[in-house]
Amino acid sequence: MNSVCNDNKEGDNVMPAQPEKPYRVAILALDNVVATTVTGPADVFSFTGVLWEMIQGREPTPRFEVRIVSPGGRTVYCHNGIVLVPHGTMEDARPDIVIIPGIMEIDQTLERGTDALAWLRQQYDRGCILAAICSGSILLAATGLLDGRRATTHWAMVPEFRARFPRVDLEPDELITEDGNFFCSGAFNSFLDLSIYLVEKLCGREVAIQCAKIFLHDLGRHSQSPYTIFLGRHDHGDTTIRQIQQEMEEHFSRDFDLDQLARKHGMGRRTMERHFKHATGETPLVYLQRVRVERAKQMLESTNMSFDEISYQVGYRDAGFFRKLFVKYTSLLPGEYRSRFSREKWPASTL
Structure with a gap:
């Protein structure tokens, strides 16, 4: 008898390597x-x-x-x-x-x-x-x-x-x-x-x-x-946080000072971070990092720019630091990502 399923047996079962029948x-x-x-x-x-x-x-x-x-x-x-x-x-x-x-x-x-x-x-x-x-x-x-x-x-x-x-x-x-x-x-x-x-x-x-x-x-x-494509949560109903998200998404290459950003929207930094996390599921810093990584992925897919150039374009002067972030969020080195997803691999006639 096949013993994966055993009526009335409590708990999870150990799966055998070889059944006597399919x-x-x-x-x-x-x-x-x-x-x-x-x-x-x-x-x-x-x-x-x-x-x-x-x-x-x-x-x-x-x-x-x-x-x-x-x-x-x-x-x-x-x-x-x-x-x-x-x-x-x-x-x-x-x-x-x-x-x-x-x-x-x-x-x-x-x-x-x-x-x-x-x-x-x-x-x-x-x-x-x-x-x-x-x-x-x-x-x-x-x-x-x-x-x-x-x-x-x-x-x-x-x-x-x-x-x-x-x-x-x-x-x-x-x-x-x-x-x-x-x-x-x-x-x-x-x-x-x-x-x-x-x-x-x-x-x-x-x-x-x-x-x-x-x-x-x-x-x-x-x-x-x-x-994975990072889309960010926008259906949370917090209009102030949505405005902050929009700023990050449209101006991702800027140097964002979170204290100034919070004051601009009439709150302290800790309050902003708490509301942002509650609304989006991410801290403002992580959200910005993921937006920048997403933009870098698009550049790797569609351009021949070096990763150093891409890092600068998305707001990082330290390409080594951004490389670590890229690997953290994609599980691939930039070169591996480009090799897998670059449009240059596919003839235009096949698109």
Whole structure:
């Protein structure tokens, strides 16, 4: 018997390296789901132990049995208009692993998804692995099961996630988080990272490498910070703080004296810093640093300027200091960032 899921077992389970039969995977499909986060994991798990063996001329040994399920087995309408017909009902499923895909229209999905939330809690009580992709972590957090646990989500959804679920230990720079039997991954395309990560946990490194080669996927990605765009929170309702944000965003290369900035807006520095942190989630200094790093990223992507020149353009005379800040917020050296994202790599005809 496969022992990942064990009815009535308390706490999180230790995952075995080799099952006696394929692991049972249930991919929970709801309306407004992101289609690739359903079909992508289904392909990864279905191919594991199959396609590599076929390429090598050996008998396939499927490692996973995959079923797409929905409440009542109903047809699912994906956000992009694709219609999915599930294999069966979530109510009848007895999975070892539940995949929670990315979702759109979050308020509507949560309002209509009370049965799905209850089902997820039941699967946790059975000892199942619960793995959420991208915004699927919001659905998982809505069960209350992530309170006090590590999680990640799409970088653009971090403010909303924190506002909804302050008890979750959100780590937005992480591409994958693991806490007991709970797994989360970052943006939508991280379904590959999470799926292959689970393959490695359950089937071993060798099988994971085989999957990575089949899907042309780079193993070992840990951070989504290189892809993050710093937007800053502007929906907080504090007009004075919004004015300060606008000054920083429009005049980022200036030397900002925080004492003068606070006096200009009729408050003391500590009061300004407290209000700014409450409204935006960042201190004024960190906010300015992130605005400058974002502008530097754009210059690395679109110009041939040296990093010393870019540092000066965004307000730093000490390029070495700014280099450290850049690495802190992107997890890449400036040269690595340019190599990965520079437009010069792509012919104009392909844009």
